[in-house]
Amino acid sequence: MRTVYDLIIIGGGPAGYAAAIRAGQKGKKVVCVEQERPGGTCLNWGCIPTKTIVTSAEVFATVAKSKSFGILCDEPQVDFAQIMARSRRVVDTLARGMDFLFKKNKVESIEGRARIETADTVTVIKADNTMQTLQGKAILIATGGLPKTLPNLVVDGKQxxxxxxxxxxxxxxxxxxxxxxxxxxxxxxxxxxxxxxxxxxxxxxxxxxxxxxxxxxxxxxxxxxxxxxxxxxxxxxxxxxxxxxxxxxxxxxxxxxxxxxxxxxxxxxGVRANTENLFGENFSLKLDAQGFIAVDEHYQTSVKNVFAAGDVIGAPLLAHVATFEGLQALKGILGEGTPKRVDLFPSCVYCHPQVASVGKNEEALKREGIEYRVGKFPFSASAKAVILAEPEGFIKILTDTTYGEILGAHIVGSGATELIAEYALAMQAELTVDDIHATIHGHPTFAEAGAEAAASVRGSALLI
Structure with missing residues (x-):
């Protein structure tokens, strides 16, 4: 007798693996179909290897200026092959961790390309061209996105x-x-x-x-x-x-x-939805104008019992948002109340200096006719930043004009992608800049620059 799964998940990236692990924790019989290995683009060909290479670049830049820290060493040299090899080792380590989590939570993993035939049937085409048919009570599409290309331009991986x-x-x-x-x-x-x-x-x-x-x-x-x-x-x-x-x-x-x-x-x-060869000839569902899968408030597509989450449903196209959506979609699948839709999320860019933000920017507030105040604090006035020779950048906070409610926070500088979490939490909890300023922050830390930025909204920053 063919196994009937509680949930068939197509795609093992952040949305897919989050839903798979949580479903396994809830005792559901779940299978995850992934064309490569669990982790998706983020782990295997996106976030993780890119940030690993960025880290190597930062180490190189730090060593190059080591003399200014009183450390004398030979002129550093770049070994690009070793940098790339390290990025793959990091990926392999984290991928093994994903395999462990699937096994721990009894998530069945199948490597192959999935094709949806009906609302309860999926065909898996494996590397050797053999096929396996899966049946499930629900399907979650979490196939992510693919890089957009330009017309008549061949991507050859050489030039x-x-x-x-x-x-x-x-x-x-x-x-x-x-x-x-x-x-x-x-x-x-x-x-x-x-x-x-x-x-x-x-x-x-x-x-x-x-x-x-x-x-x-x-x-x-x-x-x-x-x-x-x-x-x-x-x-x-x-x-x-x-x-x-x-x-x-x-x-x-x-x-x-x-x-x-x-x-x-x-x-x-940019990024486009990864729906190539996903639908059998007798199956279709509604896409939006950009080609992303359209979903309702329960993350259900236009076909009953077929759900979707992550980059395949469109913006903001971020791994951490996809994780959130995967978990919320599972609530919709299991009928556990009304899932939350994404309305507040941090954006993080891992260059140097880093960039991070949450909430609205000035341009959006002006477009919407919302009155606001601005608080800013430069990292050049931060003891921690000066110690680390990273005085570049600033923190910028936007609030309403009455209560100090945070409407948006924007950072450019060292550690921005870590610092933004405090503002995301404050906005989620509906705290004000006064609450942040009233919280004692360690010294010397980058975080205290965040408190000073909050204080500057009221004109009460100490260090500028």
């Missing part, structure tokens, strides 16, 4: 890359043009430049990190330029040509046109 191919590169190009100044483009730009690649970062919108506060983006742009990068905004790429000698394209912006050449090109222009 033309997306972020995935870049993480498998055998050597670092001497020069690279990066199309797209979002978080992926910015992180890759940082580590490539830090390791010795000549980088040109091109963004068609008015500033890099288009979803971030404009003042934060401007500070990061200045930092990148000081680090030796060329940053071009309001600029489009046209006439892209690839030859054995490299890549050539025309840059068009501000009524000017110029030709640019480099050894390689990174396409980082």
């Amino acid at each position: 033309v890359f997306t972020s995935r191919e870049l993480l498998a590169a055998k050597k670092m190009p001497a020069s690279m043009i990066i199309l797209g100044g979002g978080s992926i483009g910015v992180e890759c730009a940082y580590y490539l430049n830090a390791l010795g690649c000549k980088v040109t970062l091109v963004e068609m919108l008015p500033h890099i990190l288009p979803l971030e506060d404009a003042e934060i983006a401007a500070a990061l742009t200045r930092s990148f330029q000081r680090q030796g990068m060329t940053v071009l905004t309001n600029t489009k790429a046209e006439n892209i040509a690839v030859s054995e000698s490299g890549v050539s394209l025309d840059l068009v912006g501000d009524n000017k046109k110029a030709n640019l050449q480099a050894e390689a090109l990174l396409v980082a222009v």
